Every structure is written in C-alpha cells, then in structure tokens.
Amino acid sequence: MAGIPIKFGILGCADIARKVSRAITLSPYSTLYAVGSRSVEKASNFAKDNGFPASAKVYGSYDALLDDPDVDAVYVPLPTSLHIKWAVLAAQKKKHLLLEKPVALNVKEFDVILEACESSGVQFMDATMWMHHPRTAKMREFLNDPQRFGQFKSVHSVFTFTADPDFLENDIRVKPDLDALGALGDVGWYTIRAILWSVDFELPKSVIALPGPVFNKAGVVLSCGASLYWEDGKVATLHCSFLSNMTMNVTAIGTKGSLHLCDFVIPFEEEKASFSTSVESGFTDLVTGWAPKPSEHVVTTDLPQEAQMVKEFSRLVGLIKAEGAKPETKWPTFSRKTQLVLDAVKTSIDRGFESVEVIS
C-alpha cells in the first residue's frame, strides 16, 4: 500500500507509551520515527528503551516534534487536561491523531479537537485498544444476530482495580488539574465504551449516577456507578473504581442470548482471548442443570490488540496519504458518544444523582 509505513511521533513518555511504541513496531504499516518530551534526555532514554531505530528523532519539546514535517501521525498519552492544547496543535500541523482516553475533559473541549481534525483532514482515533481485538468483531457478530441474541435488553459492565498508595497520591489520574475525571475518565471510560459498543452506539436518552461515589480530598472521583436508559426500554449499569481488586466484566443480555466476558479491556493472555455466549438457555427437566450450557469461544490473534489498533489507524492514514481518502468518521463518533455519556454521569453526580438527559 502506498503512503506507508506511517511515521509515528510519540508525544510524551507516559508508561502506556511503552506499550504503544511496541505496537507501532509490531504493526506492519507503521514505524517509530520520533519521540518528544519536555526533556531531551527523557526522550532519548525512552527511545533507547523502547526499540526506536537509531535514526529516530528525539525532541526536547512537544512543539519541536510537531514541527517536524516528516511526522505523519502522533500518539498522545498526555494528561487529559493537556489534550485540547496539544491535540489541536497536532491537527493544525497536519498530524493524524491517536489520542489516549478520556479524549477530553468534556465534549465541548472534544469538539474543538474534532474541528481541528476536520479542518486539517486528519484521521482521529482514540486509543481504546480492545475495540480492535478480533474477539470484539466476533462478539459483534453474536450481538447482531437476531437468531442468537434477539432483542437487546440490558448490559452491565464493571471495571475496577486497586490502585496502590503511590498511585492514589501521585498518579495523574487522581489530580484535579491533570485528569479531573479520575476513575470515571479512566476505568469508567471503558465501561461506558463497552455499553455503547454493545448497543451499536445508540445513545441512551438519560443517565443517572448512583449515590455513594468516593472522592479524594481534591474532589476527584475514585469510585462511582451509573445506570443508563434508552427510549425502547434497554437499560445498562456500570461500576468503576480505583479502590477494589481488578475486575473487568461485560454482560450483555438479549431476549434470546447472553454474552459474557471477564477481561474485556486487557485479555488475560496476549495471543488469545475468549468470551462466553448462551442461546435460548433452559434447564434440564428437573431444573438440576443448564440445557444447553453456555459456549466458550476462543479467538486467537497474530497481533496484540494495541498493534491491531495501530495497524487499522495506519491503514486509514495510509489511504488518506496515498489516495486522498477522507478520514474514517466512525472512530471520532465513537469517541464523542463515549465522552457525551461520561459527561452525563459526571453531571448527574454533580447534581446529586438527578437524571440527566443525553443530548448529542
């Protein structure tokens, strides 16, 4: 394919950038081209430690990286509060944009980022990696099959992990000036994404946060829950927390079938992942067991999900570069809907658990 490999610049040396750097190396259509940090030494060490080629550019500022005309695309793992500044600037400099989640502090900010991307004709994608695992496509087939899943009724998602004392004190995700959305923006993002994905991104009409969220002293959410309501009666619940042991569940239930998995964000293993389905479940005659029992589906992958993400992003960028294709709009649409619902949960918390209408 012409226009590839896509030359990536990494904006900042966050931990997660190590994983994505490896993914850029693994992906067939992309190459590690540059890294920028506020310190050139840090950038240099990062490049050395993460398999950058000797020819890679090392910049001591984000601006310098964005000024490099050979950078095709940037991966931006900066704190959420910095997204609007750097994502907009990257788009203005015609860099295609792979942006960490949450994509912004709120949808108003995100719309500014999207406008910049549209003006420049660059591809936008958020870095929700599990969307790109081949397992996700297999699960989509199940949910879309009226014979197996039937009419959608409800979906329930939980994502929690126990943050250690250092995280709770120092991580950007508990700092009101960096990632003000806290656990809701981090683990909560994934539960909202899973819910929206499961209903094919139909927005709920309203959202109610559940009472009892936990905040840190600075007012950042460490744990919360919410329920979501659709016009046709579909319902969803989510629970997200930095304060309880790792749990990563999605349960989607239709009139005919159920889908369940316990590792939706990070599969237990890199090379293969599974999910469980049951279809028209019933019991044995005396209700002493299930008939039929649920089925386990194993999906193997030649590339880890983050490399699948980079591959798809690079493919889209390659089409734009080589053939003048338009950016794929579904990815920014998914991001925006996720942010919209996230905003509604936050608003409901702020308003004492009132029902908040979701208006696109």
Added chain:
Amino acid sequence: MAGIPIKFGILGCADIARKVSRAITLSPYSTLYAVGSRSVEKASNFAKDNGFPASAKVYGSYDALLDDPDVDAVYVPLPTSLHIKWAVLAAQKKKHLLLEKPVALNVKEFDVILEACESSGVQFMDATMWMHHPRTAKMREFLNDPQRFGQFKSVHSVFTFTADPDFLENDIRVKPDLDALGALGDVGWYTIRAILWSVDFELPKSVIALPGPVFNKAGVVLSCGASLYWEDGKVATLHCSFLSNMTMNVTAIGTKGSLHLCDFVIPFEEEKASFSTSVESGFTDLVTGWAPKPSEHVVTTDLPQEAQMVKEFSRLVGLIKAEGAKPETKWPTFSRKTQLVLDAVKTSIDRGFESVEVIS
C-alpha cells in the same frame, strides 16, 4: 441419629415439588411420606410419578395432610399469597416448615409465619437451594479471608430468564393475586440473597430501585433493577427479569480479591460447580495480560444442592425431635433479611425510585 428419617409431606403439586421430592428421596435423613393437593387424583398421580413409596399417604386437601400426626415436616411450594395461611397452619400443627421463596408478600406477613413457628418450636427454612451447595461454603471461605479478599467493596448480581408466552400469560409468578412480587419475588429474591450472603447478611442502610421497571398489564413486575448502600460505603447492584435470556451472575469485589460465578442459582452441572477468584490482580510489565490470572475452583458434590438443603433441614429437625434442641435461627433470619430488602426495592419502585431506608 435418632428421630430420623424425617417424614415429609408435600403441600401442593407444583413443578418445583418434583425436584424437591427427588431431593427428599436422595437425602439420607428424610423420606417421602405424604402429598396433599386440592384434588386427590392429582396428589395420587404426583406420588406415582415422583418415586413416593407405595405406603405414602395421598390427601385431597392441604388440611388433611396437616392433620396427619405422623407428618414431621412440610415442603410448601404454594403461591406466595397462600403462604401466610398454610405456613401458619402448618406451624400450628407442629410441622417443621420448608417454605418456597419469596417467603411472603412482605415482611409483616412473614413475621406472622415466624411467630407461628416460634410458638410451636418448629424449624423454619426457605428453599433457597444454592445456599446449601458445598461451593457456597468454599466461596464463603474466600470472602471471609482478609488475605485473599480484603475489605468488601461492591457486589453485582443479575438473574434473568426469558419466560415463554404461556408463562407470561398463565404462570402464578405473573398473577397479582398469587405472586404479586413477580420477577422481583422470583429471580430478584436470588439476587438479593446473593448480595446479602456475600456481605455476611449485614443489612444495607438504604435501597434505591432503578428507573425503568417493566410491568405486565396487571401491574406485576416483569423486570427491574436496584442499588443498595451500606453505612461503610459498600454498594451493590441487582438486575432481575423474566424478559431476557438466562443469566445468573454474581461478582463480589474486595480491596484484594474478586469472586465471580455465572451459575449461582442452578449450577451448569449437577455433580460439580465452579467459581473464579482473583487475588491482588495485576498486569504483565507492558500491560499485555494479567499477572496473576484468575483461578478457577471446582467443587464436586455427592448430593445435589437441593438434597443438601433437605439433608441440613432434616438434620435440624432430627435434633429437635430426638434431643429437644432449639430450632436453628440463622435460616429464618436469612429469609427475613432477604424479604426486608425485597420489600424496600418494591417500596422504592412504588415511590418513584426514592431512596428507602431498610429498617430491621
């Protein structure tokens, strides 16, 4: 053990009584002694079809069965609205009482039943079978272990099944004059029990039903959800429905560990059942997989859970009969707490999803 086998009378020929009749046969301390129905023919057929010995008594009324002085204990699978009449009469006739769930239409009615049991010194137990599976005891050990589970944070339970059109038209569980609590009293009972069980039966301080319950034309709940709140910050969610495919999950999360199972009410298989735990879960260095991964625990059982229930009930009755022991109070306490929370969910629905205090 003296005083056994316990002679059981079955009050009514509900479908579920077939399963419990088999359990009485399987259990070492009990025997099928009598069955009573509103029609002697129906009772007779039931006895013939369900392995009753030739000597078994067949009665054409519930009264007649209760008047038989040789009946030690009764199993009562009658519609919930009839519990107060027949459970009280059974207790007054000194019959030990194994009562189907929900135990009553509300806790006020249930207290009348309990008073009758206490006056007569008979054992009360509700027929929540999974409580007696050896898996349940193994899961209890995990939840009680501060090294593995830590401090309790949240629990989430779902129990749904798709009722067929005949059920939705004719089953007692959708009839306001028979089982007015509908899906909440049936599948919802189990989710509430699982939540209370998981927190060692500490009552929540408040309950909020989630908006969007579905009712049938007669006003009986076919689907609903709720959230529960404890003084120390623990939270729980439940979802129960007659309108979506069978799903039977419990996820309990502590600061150190998580517990998960997908068949908590009826294990997939009769002879063995499993659950999954994870302890101090983390990721591989690059967050490409879990380390450690969750563990699967398989628990085999020589007797199905319903026979374990009959065995434990009969053991307690045997102790009362042979040694003048006092009835075991934990079982009616578990029932009462479950009913209390169920009542609070119902009240919250009736009051437009207000927060309802749970007062014991």
